[in-house]
Amino acid sequence: xxxxxxxxxxxxxxxxxxxxxxxxSYRVEQIREWIFExxxxxxxxxxxxxxxxxxxLGQKYDLTPMETAWEQGSADTTQKFLWKLRxxxxxxxxxxxxxxxTKGVRASRLTxxxxxxxxxxxxxxxxxxxLDGLKRNLTTGEIVGQVILARRKAGKxxxxxxxMGMGEPLANLPALIPALDIILDAKGLGIGARHITxxxxxxxxxxxxxxxxxxxxxxxxxxxxxxxxxxxKIMPINKRYPINELLDACEKFIEARKKMITxxxxxxxxxxxxxxxxxLLAKHALRLNxxxxxxxxxxxxxxxxxRPEISRIKAFKSQVERKKGTRVTLRMExxxxxxxxxxxxxxxETVKKINC
Ligand code: SAH
Ligand code: SF4
Numbered sequence: 001x002x003x004x005x006x007x008x009x010x011x012x013x014x015x016x017x018x019x020x021x022x023x024x025s026y027r028v029e030q031i032r033e034w035i036f037e038x039x040x041x042x043x044x045x046x047x048x049x050x051x052x053x054x055x056x057l058g059q060k061y062d063l064t065p066m067e068t069a070w071e072q073g074s075a076d077t078t079q080k081f082l083w084k085l086r087x088x089x090x091x092x093x094x095x096x097x098x099x100x101x102t103k104g105v106r107a108s109r110l111t112x113x114x115x116x117x118x119x120x121x122x123x124x125x126x127x128x129x130x131l132d133g134l135k136r137n138l139t140t141g142e143i144v145g146q147v148i149l150a151r152r153k154a155g156k157x158x159x160x161x162x163x164m165g166m167g168e169p170l171a172n173l174p175a176l177i178p179a180l181d182i183i184l185d186a187k188g189l190g191i192g193a194r195h196i197t198x199x200x201x202x203x204x205x206x207x208x209x210x211x212x213x214x215x216x217x218x219x220x221x222x223x224x225x226x227x228x229x230x231x232x233k234i235m236p237i238n239k240r241y242p243i244n245e246l247l248d249a250c251e252k253f254i255e256a257r258k259k260m261i262t263x264x265x266x267x268x269x270x271x272x273x274x275x276x277x278x279x280l281l282a283k284h285a286l287r288l289n290x291x292x293x294x295x296x297x298x299x300x301x302x303x304x305x306x307r308p309e310i311s312r313i314k315a316f317k318s319q320v321e322r323k324k325g326t327r328v329t330l331r332m333e334x335x336x337x338x339x340x341x342x343x344x345x346x347x348x349e350t351v352k353k354i355n356c
Contacts, residue, residue, distance in 0.1 A: 009086075010061040011035065011141035011148075014178050015188065020057070027053070035063070036188050039152040041145075062086065065145035071153070081150060085142060089135055091115040091166055093146045095154055111160040114146050116176060117167025122201050124222075125234045126268060128300045129166045137172040143179035147189055161191055164199040164220070170206035177213065184215055193217045199264065204241040207249040211256035219253060220262040220293070221246065226280025230272050243284075250288050261290040267313055268297045269306040278319035282326050292320060292328045 015032045034040040043058040066083035073079035079095040094113040121134035151158050163169040182188040193215035201222045225231025231238040267273045285292045297307045320328050
């Protein structure tokens with residue numbers, strides 16, 4: 001699959017399954033520490049291993065899943081990374097700092113938005129990731145590698161992960177589940193399940209499959225329409241799994257292990273921003289006891305969709321809140337800069353290539 005390299009990528013295999021011929025277990029443990037605790041992705045830098053071993057391992061395995069193609073931002077703002085994979089495909093991750101907590105005990109936290117596929121097969125009409133279809137799934141090491149590399153760039157631990165970058169996480173469960181195991185493991189990246197959110201466009205059978213996963217990870221559903229007629233206009237997946245089936249699957253997911261669900265709703269001018277949709281959204285949220293995240297649409301170059309006026313956005317939010325018990329947050333760019341996390345960086349890279 002990777003044209004540039006003949007070696008297997010070591011972190012595609014969970015460290016619990018590593019087999020290095022004849023290597024004592026304390027050496028394997030040293031390698032694990034270098035990679036997962038220190039974020040070192042080159043055998044030559046593992047200074048407590050004998051030189052000969054470093055060379056031998058370096059000839060057998062690749063350690064770096066990708067290199068930085070482009071980056072923007074600094075430690076106290078949103079940082080965007082465009083990564084070039086070993087087969088010269090591009091993916092992106094976004095690092096978002098935010099202050100969390102209540103008065104007095106406020107702490108600065110880092111959230112990383114992670115990609116799971118190169119492109120996406122689901123073709124939501126508003127989204128940059130799906131414009132060119134699916135190129136391929138990411139491997140386990142390419143998913144985990146985004147966290148290791150972004151953590152190294154940030155110089156501090158990453159508190160939260162959201163799988164809201166490029167691709168549909170639930171369409172890549174065979175690579176994602178082992179990646180989650182590594183991310184959750186205290187000897188891996190040690191990020192707690194409640195700090196991990198997967199976002200899905202609503203692949204019903206996969207939601208049911210994920211419900212069986214033992215950890216209490218969170219799920220965000222990209223609803224974007226209160227009824228089938230509206231949702232279908234922008235999300236072709238709704239023809240396969242209409243809203244009622246989706247909500248039934250969500251109920252089962254929540255029941256399975258008291259897992260939490262958020263409903264995401266991007267607001268697109270004249271498409272899904274009428275107050276009737278707000279009423280339906282409130283009804284669905286109350287049924288699932290789910291939080292609602294309203295996200296004003298980020299314009300994608302080449303697509304005709306627009307963000308509603310701010311007054312319309314506020315009216316929509318108030319309408320949802322009119323139903324007693326709803327919990328709604330409105331995310332403008334600051335705080336959760338999704339703009340770069342939805343295939344838009346890669347799109348820019350592709351456009352540049354075409355123009356050159
Ligand atoms: N495939 C998954 C996760 C990746 S997309 C999903 O669809 O949920 C992450 C979120 O970004 C989704 O809610 C998606 O609808 C939203 N999104 C995509 N393009 C966007 C844009 N241009 N502006 C705002 N949100 C967008
Ligand atoms: Fe794929 Fe999600 Fe974009 Fe839809 S919104 S095309 S599912 S990445």
